[in-house]
Amino acid sequence: MIANKENCPPLMGSHKIASSNKLLKKQESKLSFSGKDVTNGGGGMFGRLLSEATDEIRSSLDESAAVKLALAEARELSESWRNEEKDYQFANILARDIEDEIADQMREDETLGEMEAIRIAIEERRCALYEENYLREQEENDIEYASRLAQEEADEKEYLERACVKDSELAEQMHKQLHDEYLAEEIHKSEVKQEMDRRSRQLQVEEEDFKIAKVQHDNFEKEQDHKLQQDSKLQEFDFETASKLQREEDRSRHETKRERERKDEKAARHLMRQMSREEHRNRKKKQVVASLSESSFTDLAAIGELWGTAEAEIEDVEGGICITVLLPHLLNMSVCISPCSLNKIEVEARRFVIPSDSNATPDNSCYTAEFIIDGIKQLSEKNLSYEYSSESGMLHVYLDNISLGRLLDQGPMKSKKVISDLMDSFHRVFA
Numbered sequence: 095m096i097a098n099k100e101n102c103p104p105l106m107g108s109h110k111i112a113s114s115n116k117l118l119k120k121q122e123s124k125l126s127f128s129g130k131d132v133t134n135g136g137g138g139m140f141g142r143l144l145s146e147a148t149d150e151i152r153s154s155l156d157e158s159a160a161v162k163l164a165l166a167e168a169r170e171l172s173e174s175w176r177n178e179e180k181d182y183q184f185a186n187i188l189a190r191d192i193e194d195e196i197a198d199q200m201r202e203d204e205t206l207g208e209m210e211a212i213r214i215a216i217e218e219r220r221c222a223l224y225e226e227n228y229l230r231e232q233e234e235n236d237i238e239y240a241s242r243l244a245q246e247e248a249d250e251k252e253y254l255e256r257a258c259v260k261d262s263e264l265a266e267q268m269h270k271q272l273h274d275e276y277l278a279e280e281i282h283k284s285e286v287k288q289e290m291d292r293r294s295r296q297l298q299v300e301e302e303d304f305k306i307a308k309v310q311h312d313n314f315e316k317e318q319d320h321k322l323q324q325d326s327k328l329q330e331f332d333f334e335t336a337s338k339l340q341r342e343e344d345r346s347r348h349e350t351k352r353e354r355e356r357k358d359e360k361a362a363r364h365l366m367r368q369m370s371r372e373e374h375r376n377r378k379k380k381q382v383v384a385s386l387s388e389s390s391f392t393d394l395a396a397i398g399e400l401w402g403t404a405e406a407e408i409e410d411v412e413g414g415i416c417i418t419v420l421l422p423h424l425l426n427m428s429v430c431i432s433p434c435s436l437n438k439i440e441v442e443a444r445r446f447v448i449p450s451d452s453n454a455t456p457d458n459s460c461y462t463a464e465f466i467i468d469g470i471k472q473l474s475e476k477n478l479s480y481e482y483s484s485e486s487g488m489l490h491v492y493l494d495n496i497s498l499g500r501l502l503d504q505g506p507m508k509s510k511k512v513i514s515d516l517m518d519s520f521h522r523v524f525a
Contacts, residue, residue, distance in 0.1 A: 260450065264448060264450070267448070271446065272484075275484035275485075276484075278484070279483075279484060279485065286368070290365065293361055293365060296361070297358060297361070297362075300354060300358060303354075304351070304354070307347070307351075311347065318340075363413070366412065367412045367413040370411065370412030370413075371411055371412060371416070371481070371490070371492065374409075374411050374412075374416065374490075375481065375483060375486075375488070375490055378418055378486070378488055378490075379483060379485070379486035379488065382420060382486055382487070382488060383486070390422075391422050391423075391487065394448075394451045394453055394454075395453045397422055397423060397445070398451075398453045398454060398455070398458035398459070399458065400420060400421075400422060400487075401421065401422075401445055401458045401459065401460075401461060402455075402457055402458035404419055404420060404421060404461055405419070406418065406419050406463065406465070407419075408498070409498075410497055410498050411492065413494055413495070414477070414492055414493045414494040414495060414496050414497070415492070415493050415496050415497065415498055416490055416491065416492055416493075417439075417441075417465060417490070417491040417493075418488055418489070418490055418491075419441070419461070419463075419488070419489045419491075420487060420488055420489075421443055421445065421461055421482075421487060421488070421489050422445070422487030423445050423446045423487065424443055424444075424445055424446070424482055424484070424487070424489070425444045425445055425446040425447075426443070426444055427441070427442065427443035427444070427480075427482065427489065428440075428441070428442045428443075429441050429478070429480045429491055430475075430478075431473050431475060431478060432464070435466070436471070436472040436473055437466060437467045437468070437470045437471060437472065437473055438464055438465065438466045438467075439464070439465040439467070439473070439478070439491065439493075440462075440463075440464055441461070441462070441463045441464075441465070441489075441491065442460075442461070442462045443460070443461040443462075443489065444459060444460050444461075445459055445460075445461075447459050465491075467493065467496065470496065473493065476494075477493055477494040477495055477496075478491075478492070478493060478494075479491075479492045479494070480492065
């Protein structure tokens with residue numbers, strides 16, 4: 095690329111081109127002036143010049159041919175110079191265009207770089223602002239969440255404190271109630287034990303009295319035999335009287351002995367009945383404990399469900415039948431013979447309900463039932479008894495001198511009717 099014309103080397107034959115150009119210009123001037131004079135029809139200096147030139151041309155043909163040759167050569171050299179000048183100008187223009195293009199490209203690159211730097215700076219600033227806003231929002235959210243969490247923890251702590259106070263009051267009430275029931279149960283056990291000890295001592299006294307009476311009787315018989323041997327004559331006269339007296343005395347002693355034995359047998363049967371029924375209650379208690387979870391006796395909803403779905407179970411026991419119903423936390427109850435039907439037993443019971451028990455309803459807080467004993471015309475109050483165990487929550491109603499087996503011995507048709515009536519006689523009455 096040619097950057098400057100002054101730095102280019104000199105062209106070959108430049109002096110020839112200059113001289114030929116001068117001669118060419120001179121001849122062209124002459125011709126042009128000659129032509130002008132001819133056209134205008136004038137004379138003067140231009141005519142003279144034209145004639146002189148014509149003369150010269152005519153006189154020297156060699157010189158004219160040389161001039162033509164020089165003119166053609168000058169034209170060729172001039173055309174070559176013009177082409178080189180055009181190439182030089184074009185090279186300069188192209189160089190300037192390339193330099194301008196490079197400069198424009200550099201300016202454009204610089205502009206693009208500045209714009210990219212500005213864009214990157216703006217993007218970084220935007221990211222920094224976004225991160226700053228995000229961190230500030232996150233910090234505000236964390237502060238709000240921490241305050242809300244602290245408030246929730248304070249509310250939960252206050253709720254737990256109130257619940258603990260309520261639970262402690264309820265536990266104290268339940269402890270007091272269970273302590274009273276435990277004391278009542280212990281007193282009852284102590285009374286039963288004292289009664290058994292008293293009856294045992296009574297049996298021992300009766301056995302000792304029997305032995306003493308027997309010894310006295312033996313001594314008396316010996317004395318009588320001795321008297322009979324000594325007073326054989328008196329015995330002969332008073333034999334019938336003595337025999338009668340003896341028989342009456344023997345009869346009296348025998349009746350006294352029989353009466354005492356009947357009392358002892360009755361006391362023994364009563365004691366055996368109490369022990370057997372106590373064993374029956376313990377067995378039912380174990381069954382309840384095994385079939386139900388421990389929470390069933392402490393959870394208020396489970397206690398309400400047990401009362402709402404309570405069902406009676408009828409079994410043979412020692413000396414009668416037993417009607418068993420699971421009623422935990424019993425408050426009061428009434429068991430009696432219905433005045434309208436003397437073979438109907440009415441049972442009414444209520445459980446202990448605390449004020450905070452939201453599951454308590456009349457249906458699961460009260461138990462009312464009727465039991466009709468078919469085959470028995472009239473029941474007696476002395477044959478009716480009941481026992482309630484606060485530990486197991488079971489109510490046992492006893493009917494003495496009645497047996498399911500004895501009722502079933504009345505025949506196939508009668509026994510079938512007795513079983514149906516006895517099982518269907520349980521009627522739960524809801525308030």
